[in-house]
Amino acid sequence: MLNINIIINDPKGIESKLMKRGYSLNPADIIDIYNQRKDLIKIKETIAANKNKLNDKFKDASTEDEKNEIKKQSQEFEKKISHNKSLLEEKESELTKLMLDIPNIPLDDVPVGEDDKDNKIIKTWGSPKRHNFEHSSLFTKNGLLNFELGAKISKTRFVVMKGQIAKLHRSLVSYMLNQHTEVNNYIEYNVPYVVNSESMRGTGQLPKFEEDLFKINDSDLYLIPTAEVPLTNLYRDKIMIENDLPVYMVAHTPCFRSEAGSYGKDTKGIIRQHQFEKVELVHITCPQDAEKSLDMITSHAEKIMEDLEIPYQRVMLSTGDLGFSSCKTYDIEAWFPSQECYREISSCSYFGDFQSRRLNIKYKNNVTKRKEYVSTLNGSGLAIGRTMAALIENHTDGKIIKIPKVLQPITGFDIIKL
RNA sequence: GGAGAAGUGGCUGAGUGGUUGAAAGCGGCACCCUGCUAAGGUGUUAUAGGGUUUAAACUCUAUCGAGGGUUCGAAUCCCUCCUUCUCCA
Numbered sequence: 429m430l431n432i433n434i435i436i437n438d439p440k441g442i443e444s445k446l447m448k449r450g451y452s453l454n455p456a457d458i459i460d461i462y463n464q465r466k467d468l469i470k471i472k473e474t475i476a477a478n479k480n481k482l483n484d485k486f487k488d489a490s491t492e493d494e495k496n497e498i499k500k501q502s503q504e505f506e507k508k509i510s511h512n513k514s515l516l517e518e519k520e521s522e523l524t525k526l527m528l529d530i531p532n533i534p535l536d537d538v539p540v541g542e543d544d545k546d547n548k549i550i551k552t553w554g555s556p557k558r559h560n561f562e563h564s565s566l567f568t569k570n571g572l573l574n575f576e577l578g579a580k581i582s583k584t585r586f587v588v589m590k591g592q593i594a595k596l597h598r599s600l601v602s603y604m605l606n607q608h609t610e611v612n613n614y615i616e617y618n619v620p621y622v623v624n625s626e627s628m629r630g631t632g633q634l635p636k637f638e639e640d641l642f643k644i645n646d647s648d649l650y651l652i653p654t655a656e657v658p659l660t661n662l663y664r665d666k667i668m669i670e671n672d673l674p675v676y677m678v679a680h681t682p683c684f685r686s687e688a689g690s691y692g693k694d695t696k697g698i699i700r701q702h703q704f705e706k707v708e709l710v711h712i713t714c715p716q717d718a719e720k721s722l723d724m725i726t727s728h729a730e731k732i733m734e735d736l737e738i739p740y741q742r743v744m745l746s747t748g749d750l751g752f753s754s755c756k757t758y759d760i761e762a763w764f765p766s767q768e769c770y771r772e773i774s775s776c777s778y779f780g781d782f783q784s785r786r787l788n789i790k791y792k793n794n795v796t797k798r799k800e801y802v803s804t805l806n807g808s809g810l811a812i813g814r815t816m817a818a819l820i821e822n823h824t825d826g827k828i829i830k831i832p833k834v835l836q837p838i839t840g841f842d843i844i845k846l
Numbered sequence: 847g848g849a850g851a852a853g854u855g856g857c858u859g860a861g862u863g864g865u866u867g868a869a870a871g872c873g874g875c876a877c878c879c880u881g882c883u884a885a886g887g888u889g890u891u892a893u894a895g896g897g898u899u900u901a902a903a904c905u906c907u908a909u910c911g912a913g914g915g916u917u918c919g920a921a922u923c924c925c926u927c928c929u930u931c932u933c934c935a
């Protein structure tokens with residue numbers, strides 16, 4: 429959620445910044461409701477103050493008549509207060525609704541554009557190969573990756589992995605977790621895969637993107653679309669001291685996405701599944717360290733790609749491609765030889781105080797002595813299924829898949845025969 | 847599933863109807879003291895939202911798990927819910 433004061437202080441500026449990402453803000457509406465709300469507050473509080481003053485007189489009242497008079501007046505005040513209170517609540521929920529709908533403001537260095545075609549390539553690594561060995565079709569004979577079974581027991585966009593592929597998948601998880609905890613100093617968490625709506629609101633999935641989530645019937649619970657949700661929400665309603673920061677967390681979880689609106693997209697392979705696994709990195713930092721932190725997260729993710737010897741590029745998302753809560757995002761895209769293109773495998777985002785306002789996470793600033801909102805960031809380090817698909821395609825000759833050196837101690841094998 | 851107990855500021859923890867927005871301690875911060883460190887001394891230290899102001903100071907309102915209720919007045923009494931703990935099955 430944005431700080432409403434920045435809209436009030438610079439309505440035109442914010443309007444044009446949000447326009448860059450295709451969101452048309454109507455500052456006049458917001459300011460109007462904000463002022464109506466203020467007027468109601470003034471009225472309500474004046475009456476409340478009068479009532480409080482009246483109550484103080486009760487002790488000094490000596491006669492029954494006086495006391496009764498005070499009782500009568502106080503009840504009158506109370507009626508007016510509760511009337512104004514309900515008017516105020518209405519205005520406030522109206523305002524909150526508008527505010528929750530507004531996406532984060534892109535940083536100035538984010539390239540302006542309409543969609544992913546306008547993303548800016550920051551760096552590339554490795555030498556891309558080309559061939560026609562699409563990862564899923566390599567397994568039609570041996571069935572180690574089985575989409576029919578996934579559809580049979582569940583539905584399309586679910587997959588069953590077996591044998592060496594299941595183990596390769598698990599080894600990737602282990603490798604990534606070990607790397608992040610042992611080399612990059614993250615604290616490992618194991619968290620619930622089902623969270624309540626308050627958590628979803630905190631990180632920005634709700635109220636706007638409910639159709640992307642799997643909701644559990646007759647409950648306030650949802651399947652997590654990413655470990656970002658439970659991890660970041662661990663700190664909801666916390667006030668920290670500056671010395672507690674930064675916080676680096678990592679967790680491996682399955683992720684569930686309804687993929688509403690992506691019909692027909694990426695129907696082949698494990699690129700877009702309703703359920704996939706991911707190792708997620710979350711940072712909570714002081715605002716002044718946050719941009720540095722974004723580079724750190726991104727390079728932690730890139731290092732995994734390099735260890736796995738998968739060619740990749742880093743792009744900065746354009747304003748049109750930026751996620752709702754993010755003010756700056758780097759995507760890491762793996763090279764897919766069969767598609768002859770780079771595909772997203774990690775998304776590393778900086779949220780400023782957008783999430784921490786919703787989540788109410790603050791820290792006590794050592795210099796200003798005030799409690800200020802922390803910055804939150806997260807990045808995939810990495811998406812397991814896509815990484816495995818990229819690994820398979822980049823390390824196969826159509827007959828075998830070579831397992832990268834760093835994984836061999838965990839897999840216990842160095843090739844998979846097809 | 848049944849029976850109890852509890853949820854208070856960054857933390858621990860007093861507080862059962864009227865200057866209690868809240869004692870005390872810890873922690874934090876500022877200053878003093880000491881050659882340095884440790885120890886000590888003094889002061890300060892909740893959040894949100896209004897008013898006012900260049901700003902600070904000041905002032906008002908709300909907040910003691912959440913939401914309702916009783917009352918002139920609620921952290922304190924009642925109800926519902928949530929959470930935690932203990933005991934029983």
